[in-house]
Amino acid sequence: MKIKAVAALGLVALLAACAGDDAVDASAGAGAGGAGVAGQPDPSTIAYFNQVVGDRVFFAFDSSEIDSQAQATLAQQAQWFRNNPAATATIEGHTDERGTRDYNLALGARRANAARAFLISQGVQADRLRTVSYGKERPVALCSDESCWAQNRRAVSVVVGAPTS
Secondary structure (H helix, E strand, O other): OHHHHHHHHHHHHHHHHHHHHHHHHHHHOHHHOOOOHHHOOOOOOHHHHHHHHHOEEEOOOOOOOOOHHHHHHHHHHHHHHHHOOOOEEEEEEEOOOOOOHHHHHHHHHHHHHHHHHHHHHOOOOHHHEEEEEEEOOOOOOOOOOHHHHHHHOEEEEEEEOOOOO
């Protein structure tokens, strides 16, 4: 019985030592374009922009007004763009399925332009940002209730000109 306990403790110690080596290996590449803190992507990459900064903001029904939560996300996007001057973006405007195609294309354009104007007000050069409206043509959620509609009312900043990961 004592042998099993000693063997189990030895196995735990061995696994802990291996995990410690992995942690050192993961942090070793952080300064050289590798993973950032705790597995986060490098801050200059598109992956970091999408996963950590946030590539999208959401809107209320039939609105292109930037609310406080969207302002916070767009402010972080603007900071990322200031830190990555070679990057550009296309800001996509989207709507939910309600309304006519033409109305939703116009609303999507207003949403994309509102996000673009906010980024410009935060110091991002206008020539680095273009807009496109997809209206209701590219939903991310497919159902006919508020849970899906809320996900589809968005502006998405699609970044190019930066490392992908």
